[in-house]
Amino acid sequence: MSKSEIAKREALLEKKYEKTHRPHMRLKAGDIVFSIINYTVFALFTIICIFPFYYLFINTISDNELVRKGLINFVPKGIHFENYIRLLQVNDLFGAFGITIARTILGTLLMVLASAFVGYLVTQKDMWGRSFWYRFLVITMYFNAGIIPWYLNMAMLGLTNTFWAYIIPGIVAPYNIILVKTYIESAIPGELQESASLDGASHMKIFWTIILPLSKPILATIAIFGAVGHWNSFQDSLILMQSAPKLYTLQHRLYIYLNTTSNLSALMSAGSTSGISKSVLDSALNGKVIKYTIAMVTIIPILLVYPFMQRYFEKGIMIGAVKG
Amino acid sequence: MFLAGFLLCRALGEDICEPGGNFCISNNREDERVSKEKISKVVYYPYRIISMLLLVILFFPGLNVARISGLINRSTSLLTTGFSYGNLISNFGRAIKKGWVLESTMRLLNISSLLICVGIIVCAVAACLSLGNRKCKFLGNAISLTGSVLAAVSMGGIWNAYFQIAATTKPSKVEPMFQNFYYIMLVLLVAMVILSAAELITVGKPGKDEKFEMETKFKLFLMFLPFILLTFVFCYLPLWGWRYAFFDYKAGDTLSFDNFVGLKWFGQLIRNKSTTRDIINVMKNTLAMSGLGIATSWMPMAFAIFLSEIKNSRFRRFVQTFTTIPNFISWVLVFAIAFCIFSTDGFISSLMINLGFWSEGKNFLMSGSHTWIKMLLWGLWKGLGWSAIIYIAGISGIDQQLYEAATVDGAGRFQKMWHVTVPGLMPTFYVLLLMAVAGILSNGMDQYLVFENSSNTAQIMVLDLYVYKMGIVKGAIPLSTVVGMLKSVISVTLLYVANTISKVLRGETIV
Numbered sequence: 001m002s003k004s005e006i007a008k009r010e011a012l013l014e015k016k017y018e019k020t021h022r023p024h025m026r027l028k029a030g031d032i033v034f035s036i037i038n039y040t041v042f043a044l045f046t047i048i049c050i051f052p053f054y055y056l057f058i059n060t061i062s063d064n065e066l067v068r069k070g071l072i073n074f075v076p077k078g079i080h081f082e083n084y085i086r087l088l089q090v091n092d093l094f095g096a097f098g099i100t101i102a103r104t105i106l107g108t109l110l111m112v113l114a115s116a117f118v119g120y121l122v123t124q125k126d127m128w129g130r131s132f133w134y135r136f137l138v139i140t141m142y143f144n145a146g147i148i149p150w151y152l153n154m155a156m157l158g159l160t161n162t163f164w165a166y167i168i169p170g171i172v173a174p175y176n177i178i179l180v181k182t183y184i185e186s187a188i189p190g191e192l193q194e195s196a197s198l199d200g201a202s203h204m205k206i207f208w209t210i211i212l213p214l215s216k217p218i219l220a221t222i223a224i225f226g227a228v229g230h231w232n233s234f235q236d237s238l239i240l241m242q243s244a245p246k247l248y249t250l251q252h253r254l255y256i257y258l259n260t261t262s263n264l265s266a267l268m269s270a271g272s273t274s275g276i277s278k279s280v281l282d283s284a285l286n287g288k289v290i291k292y293t294i295a296m297v298t299i300i301p302i303l304l305v306y307p308f309m310q311r312y313f314e315k316g317i318m319i320g321a322v323k324g
Numbered sequence: 325m326f327l328a329g330f331l332l333c334r335a336l337g338e339d340i341c342e343p344g345g346n347f348c349i350s351n352n353r354e355d356e357r358v359s360k361e362k363i364s365k366v367v368y369y370p371y372r373i374i375s376m377l378l379l380v381i382l383f384f385p386g387l388n389v390a391r392i393s394g395l396i397n398r399s400t401s402l403l404t405t406g407f408s409y410g411n412l413i414s415n416f417g418r419a420i421k422k423g424w425v426l427e428s429t430m431r432l433l434n435i436s437s438l439l440i441c442v443g444i445i446v447c448a449v450a451a452c453l454s455l456g457n458r459k460c461k462f463l464g465n466a467i468s469l470t471g472s473v474l475a476a477v478s479m480g481g482i483w484n485a486y487f488q489i490a491a492t493t494k495p496s497k498v499e500p501m502f503q504n505f506y507y508i509m510l511v512l513l514v515a516m517v518i519l520s521a522a523e524l525i526t527v528g529k530p531g532k533d534e535k536f537e538m539e540t541k542f543k544l545f546l547m548f549l550p551f552i553l554l555t556f557v558f559c560y561l562p563l564w565g566w567r568y569a570f571f572d573y574k575a576g577d578t579l580s581f582d583n584f585v586g587l588k589w590f591g592q593l594i595r596n597k598s599t600t601r602d603i604i605n606v607m608k609n610t611l612a613m614s615g616l617g618i619a620t621s622w623m624p625m626a627f628a629i630f631l632s633e634i635k636n637s638r639f640r641r642f643v644q645t646f647t648t649i650p651n652f653i654s655w656v657l658v659f660a661i662a663f664c665i666f667s668t669d670g671f672i673s674s675l676m677i678n679l680g681f682w683s684e685g686k687n688f689l690m691s692g693s694h695t696w697i698k699m700l701l702w703g704l705w706k707g708l709g710w711s712a713i714i715y716i717a718g719i720s721g722i723d724q725q726l727y728e729a730a731t732v733d734g735a736g737r738f739q740k741m742w743h744v745t746v747p748g749l750m751p752t753f754y755v756l757l758l759m760a761v762a763g764i765l766s767n768g769m770d771q772y773l774v775f776e777n778s779s780n781t782a783q784i785m786v787l788d789l790y791v792y793k794m795g796i797v798k799g800a801i802p803l804s805t806v807v808g809m810l811k812s813v814i815s816v817t818l819l820y821v822a823n824t825i826s827k828v829l830r831g832e833t834i835v
Contacts, residue, residue, distance in 0.1 A: 009720040034737065038630055042643045049647050049709065052661040055671050059664065070674025070685075118551050127544035133552055140559035143816050146808025147769075147788070148795040149565025156385055157557070158404045158411075169558045172551050203544065232654035235770060239796055251656045255774060258660055288669060295660035302652050310645060313652075314713055 053299065060084070060293045067289055083293045092245075093253055093294065100250040103166040104230040112223045114171045119180025120211045124203070141174045151239055161244035166236060170229075176222040183218040184211060221312045224305075231301065250298050257294055260287075364461075364526040368454050371519045374512055375451040375468070378444045378475075381509065383557070389479070389506045390437045392486040394499025395419060406437035424498050429488040436481025443475030447516055452546050454523075456538035459530040465523045472516035479510055569805040589806045599803070602790070609696070610786045614764040616700045621760055625753055627708055628715030629745050633737070644716070647709025658706055659774035662689060689775070695783035699771065714756075715749055722748040755834050758826055762819040765811050787811055 059067050063078030071077070087093060121127065122134045144150070151160075159165040188211065196206050212219075237252040248256075381387045382403045390396070390405040395415040404411050412434055419425045446467050453464030483506075490500040538546075569590075572583040592599055634640045650658070665671045666688040673685030688698075726744045735743065769788035776784050785793075787807070795804030826834045 009717070012720050012724070031737070034633075035635075038633055039639070042631065042634065042639075045708075046643050046646050049650055049705065052665055052671075053649075056661065056664050068669075070669050070677060073671065073675050073678065114551060118548065121544060121548050124544050126541050127548065128541040129545065133545075133548060136552065137555050140555060142819055143812060144559070145562035145565055146805065146812050147791055148801060148805045148808050149562040149568070151796060152565045152568065152801070153558075153562040155399055156401075157383060158385070158399060158401060168554070172554045172558070174555075203547065228652050232652075232657075234654055234656050238773075239792075251654050254660060255656045258656070258663055258774075291660070292664055295657060295664070298660075299653055299657055303649070306649060306652065307645070310648070313648070314717075 053303070056292055056296055056299070060289065060296050064289050083289055084297070087290070087293050087297065092248075093250075093297075095246055096248050096250045096253040097297075099163070099166075099247055100231060103163070103233075103249070104227050107167045107170050107230045108223055108226040110167060110171050111173055111176065111226045112219050115173055115176040115180050115222055116212060116215060116219055117207060118172070118177050119184060119215075120207050121203075122177070122181050123184050137172070138174050138178060147239070154240055160240045161242070161247065163247055165240045166230075166233070166247075166249075170226075173222075173226070176226070179222060180215060180218055183215055187218075188214050217315070221315050224309045224312050228302065254294050254298050257291055360526045360528070364523055367519055367522055367526065370515070371468075371523060372451045372454065374516050374519065375444075375447040378512055378516065379448045381512075382441055382444060387505055387509075389503045389509050390433055390440075390482055390485075391503060392433065392482065392501060393425070393489050394501060395425075395497075402437055403441055405434065406439075406441040409434045419494075419498055422494070424492045424494040425489060429485050432481055432488070433485040436478040436485065439478035439481070440475045443471040443473075443478065443513075446471030447475075447520075450520075452549070455542040455546065456536065457530075457534070458527060459534045459536050460538055461523070461527045462530050463536075465520055465527055469517065469520040469524055472513055472520055476510070476513040476517055479506070479513060482506070566805060566809050568802050569809055571802060573802050574799065585802075589802045592803065593806065603807070605782065606785050606787055606790045609783060610765060610767060612696050613699055613767055613786060614760075616696060617703065617767075618757070618760050618764070620700065620704065621757055622753070623704065624708055624711035625715045625746075625749055627712040628719060628749075629741055631712065632716065632719050632745075633741075644709065644713070648713065649709075650706045651710035653706075655706075655770040655774050658702060658771075662702070662775070690777060690779050692780040692783055695780045699775065699784065702771065702775070714752060718749045718752050719745060751830070754826070754830065758822040758834055762815065762822040764818065765815055 055073075058074075058076035059072050060083050061079050061081060062072045062076045063080070064083070066072055066077055118137070122130065122137075124130070127133075145153075154160050154165060154169075159168070192210055192214075193206055196210055197203075201209070232251060233249060234251040234255065237247070237249040238255075241247045241252075383401050385391075385399045385401045385404075388396075388400060388402045388405060390402055391398075391400065396405070396412065397415065400411060409430075413420070413430050416425060416430060420427050420430070450464035450468030450471065453460045453467075456464075486500065486502055489498060490502075492498045492500065570584060570586060572585045572588070593603060594600060631640060631643060634643075653661075663670065667673070668685040668687040670685075672688070673682065676682040677685065722745065726748070727740060730740045730744050765787055767786045767788060769786070769792050772784050772786050772789045773792070776789065791804045791808045791811070794800045794807070823833050826832065
């Protein structure tokens with residue numbers, strides 16, 4: 001779905017309001033009541049969705065003593081950013097941050113490249129056994145052996161407790177392949193490929209010079225979904241990295257911190273003790289602030305990218321819907 | 325040669341005798357070339373199969389011929405033995421220090437395995453090349469001959485390493501062992517050598533001006549092949565793990581006929597009282613929470629319909645943006661949010677204390693009451709805005725003339741919603757509903773895992789979480805495999821049924 005198409009939909013929506021609502025220039029009482037209720041309900045729901053993030057944030061930047069007493073409810077007081085600075089001294093967290101960033105970048109990159117390439121290959125009608133292999137790939141979306149056989153399989157392949165367990169299984173993503181395939185078939189004219197291949201371009205060359213640049217919109221969409229998925233992933237770290245705490249993802253670390261009791265000595269023994277320095281100990285008498293800050297650090301990247309990426313998110317679900 | 329070729333082709337039912345019966349006159353050079361080609365074609369089948377088999381063997385720890393000592397990790401495959409020396413000797417620190425095993429032995433083992441791996445990988449590449457023209461084939465045969473000879477010779481290195489290890493002073497600690505699979509592997513490799521040599525002869529040298537060429541269909545296939553292999557390894561191979569359901573297995577054991585128990589674990593689901601009670605409870609939770617989800621599946625549609633009634637597009641945009649954010653944070657973060665709002669010193673408690681309503685904080689997360697509803701509400705908080713997007717897109721796709729006609733007919737706001745918008749969105753709703761019904765057993769485990777604690781565990785334990793707890797945490801692998809297996813089968817069946825229903829009722833499939 002192109003940008004113009006989305007704009008067109010927006011315009012249609014606007015037009016619909018005009019058409020449906022214009023005839024009644026004088027508003028009826030019922031309409032006013034309806035609007036008030038409607039606006040209020042949506043405003044409330046929106047507040048419910050945003051407020052927790054806001055609350056979390058103001059508690060991490062307010063005076064720690066006030067936070068401990070539970071006095072920060074709506075307005076931040078005694079603003080400081082010490083907590084974030086001190087968090088950098090927690091070694092475990094730093095490592096988890098690195099691991100998560102690495103897997104997000106590498107995993108997403110490989111997944112996008114593979115999806116683009118495979119999506120392109122399955123549009124090539126003269127491939128040997130094309131429809132069979134395509135089905136072979138796509139059908140895996142609808143069944144899985146279950147979590148235990150999956151774990152045993154990863155162990156058998158020697159991928160448990162290695163960083164590659166995060167990357168390699170995610171390279172082939174059938175749903176994304178379908179998206180790319182549909183996009184190539186509908187948005188990139190076949191004549192373009194034909195004339196290129198008449199000029200003697202190989203499949204690889206066509207892929208790099210024609211397909212890849214022209215399918216940027218869809219690739220951006222799947223890249224963002226992939227990146228969010230990697231950033232949020234928790235289950236693989238939990239199950240596959242049982243004896244490699246160094247490879248825990250950020251979400252897994254956060255889960256561990258959240259589940260340790262509120263006093264800080266317990267929090268320290270959850271991670272490797274060396275990481276948390278005395279100053280952090282002093283600043284966070286009740287551990288609550290630390291938990292909040294870690295959660296905030298994990299959320300911030302998503303909140304930062306979100307506004308820019310929103311239209312890709314929505315595009316993604318709509319393309320999916322066309323397929324469904 | 326001629327006779328063999330003739331018989332082979334006869335056996336394959338291929339009609340190579342030309343009408344004039346030229347073939348039966350053996351002194352025709354052209355015919356000899358044709359028969360050679362036929363032979364090479366036939367020989368290529370075992371050639372490709374064996375090279376692929378050998379490649380697969382590399383990945384199976386159970387088939388690791390280099391595991392010549394009990395100290396080598398059970399989960400080490402031949403590939404790991406070859407490529408990771410550190411992994412290979414991870415348990416040998418003491419043995420090497422005390423002189424039970426010489427480091428040179430381990431090096432020998434490592435290098436032999438590495439050469440075998442390289443040889444086998446080369447053979448696999450050659451098998452791919454065999455799809456090309458004569459020049460590709462020739463190159464492939466040459467390298468596969470080299471590779472298979474290399475691998476076969478390197479098998480000697482493992483043999484040698486075994487005898488060095490067997491001569492250890494401390495057999496009880498080092499546990500020398502000889503894999504019987506060694507002989508099978510050796511046979512396969514020797515077969516590969518013979519087949520490569522045979523192919524090298526029958527294919528013959530390519531002409532000088534010949535170029536590397538391959539039919540497009542095979543070229544495309546070979547480019548696709550790595551991804552097929554990845555899919556196979558990560559999506560199909562786990563099915564092989566279902567065999568654990570039929571064995572009495574504990575972590576670290578091997579599967580053999582000794583611990584084969586047939587359908588014992590399936591029977592245990594029904595016969596063992598405490599297991600049955602657990603399963604019934606788990607099923608109750610699973611169905612209840614999925615059921616609540618399905619019962620509220622109209623809410624995103626209502627959300628979209630009412631949102632589209634809002635005229636102010638900036639407000640609409642605002643609502644849409646901020647209600648979709650929760651969908652993009654993980655369940656762990658949702659739990660962090662829940663923690664900061666609902667725990668003893670969270671928002672609700674501190675607000676109530678500050679306002680003087682409560683004298684001390686309450687921890688809502690630690691209570692076992694209304695767990696199903698709470699989980700439903702968290703699910704809605706996270707997903708409602710996002711699920712609505714698909715319906716919002718659907719609404720903008722509804723024909724405007726329908727609304728105009730309805731207005732002319734005097735339909736009010738709600739009548740238009742009910743008689744125009746809702747029917748327009750129904751197809752999407754049906755598809756999503758059927759998918760939800762098909763996935764009734766799969767609630768996922770993240771949400772329930774993060775919210776689970778000692779006081780709500782009985783109400784929150786859904787099937788996915790139960791399987792995880794039983795298999796990974798408690799180590800009851802066979803029983804949890806059985807449960808997971810039944811779940812997978814039922815889910816696929818449900819999906820099939822849903823798909824059929826959709827086909828019958830609406831004339832189109834959902835998957």
